[in-house]
Amino acid sequence: MWLNKYAPKNLSDFAGNSSNIAEITNWVKTWKSQPKKALILEGSSGVGKSTALNLIAKELGLNTIITSASETRTAKAIATTFGVALSQQSLFFKGKLVIFDEIDALSGKSDRGAVGEIVKLIKKSKHPIIFVANDFSGKKLAPLKKESKKIKFQKIPTPIIADKLEVILKNENINYDDRALKSIARQADGDIRAAINDLEVLAHGVSELTYDAIKDSGYRDFRKPVQDVLTIIFKTTSVKNSTEALSISDTPLDTMVEWVRENIPREYKKSDDVARAYQMLSRANIFMGRIHTRQYWRYLVYVSSILSAGISTAKTEKYPGMQTYHYPTKISLLGASMFSRAKNDALAKKLSPHLHCSKREAKKYFPIINLIQQNQPDIWDSILTKID
Structure with a gap:
């Protein structure tokens, strides 16, 4: 795959977010004197967060320990796996860079206690910890924000993506026109990984990549409507065509x-x-x-x-x-009931603090409320006055 073949080998090859790279590198180097002992990297998919960390670790001579929140979710699991990585010395006494990927995957009830356990580990860690997330805005992650410095990765600019695609095509001895490269880069919307994957598919088996060829191929720049997509999926038996x-x-x-x-x-x-x-x-x-x-x-x-x-x-x-x-049919019904559902949601939101429960639990009282509305309208008016 071209994604692996043309992956940056060192930081000088890395595309985009150069100021962030310098800031992360400096933070890792001076980690022991930093007021916050963890770092948060936030940014959309394909902007190079994980790649950047691996390259920085390589340049600084650090071993990387990577743990994913989608796999290590409970407080106990984090304490036994992630905790061990933070307390042990690296092989040959090299330093460690501990990467906690997909930290924004911690969200549900089954993750209860996980964030608190991570905060404890940050405070006693012997190594720098970096969290990676697409979106770090969740309320459950608030305790981690207090202990961490945040760096926001920006989408890769279209010209930078186009330059990377140009280098790849030159190495592959494939001719191209600028419109084709700009189209692929623009449609990737800052995701250089997606752009390289698209380029490999579009350039497969050709000696020249042109804008007209991309257009004729039905590339994502010229998206198919749902009726056309369904026709292909239902009529073909070809995995390639349907995909x-x-x-x-x-x-x-x-x-x-x-x-x-x-x-x-x-x-x-x-x-x-x-x-x-x-x-x-x-x-x-x-x-x-x-x-x-x-x-x-x-x-x-x-x-x-x-x-x-x-x-x-x-x-x-x-x-x-x-x-x-x-x-x-499901979407039609949801659309038809949109206003009634919005009205119910608003009522549940008003009732929940008075009933000392969530909006979902408040809706369980609706059958009783309906009886009150029908049989005791004066009482219902009084209730509405109090909750408004």
Whole structure:
């Protein structure tokens, strides 16, 4: 993969965020005298946070100890694994740089006590600790903010990404035009990793990469509407074709799940094919649930693969005829009930402090409230006056 082949070998090769690199390097060098003994790196995917840390550790001669919050979530697990890394001396007495990746994955009830345990470890650590996150705004992570210095990684500017792509194509002896490179760089939206992956796909098997060729390929700069994507997914049995179609869709994955769910029985005629397709879809739902509740964003690749290749290969034969795919019923119902749901949410928000419970728990009282509204309107008016 070009992503590995052209990964920066040292800090001089690193693209973007140069001032951040210098600041991190200085912090690590002077860690013992720093007032805050941990560092937070925040920034969107593909801006080079983890790569930068590995290169800095290499330049300073440090061993890296990497722990992921998505794998080490409980206070006990953190104390036994992460804690050991902070207290032990490195091999050959080299220093350590301890990296806690995906720290923003700590969110749910199962993570209770984890943040407190990490704070304890920071205070007694013998090595510098750096947390990596896409988004560090969660309230649960507030105690870590007090103990850490924060550095924000910015998206890589389009010209810098285009320059990197140019270097790659020159090394691969592939001709190109500037419009093609700028288009790929612009659509990556600051994610240099995505840009390199896109470049490798688009330049595969060609001697010249042109803007017109990118346009004709259906590249993400020219996204496909949902009807076209569904046609490819449902009609093809090619993993490659269905995967590429979904990758250039203009529809979010969670919305695409509902489109596929709605139209499986309209497209597939055999009951066994329908059953296999829905089984695939149930797996996609499981991964989407973990993404929403646990922030396991890496699971998006599994959802994408299931919605494309999984659904395409669930059928035993191609079904003839063209379909006009139906808009998802679930989304229609949610849209129709949007105002009533908003009204209920507002009422629950007003009631929750008086009932000493969460908004979700407050909604459990709605059946009683409905009876009061219907049978005792004067009492209900009095209640409204008090909670407003």
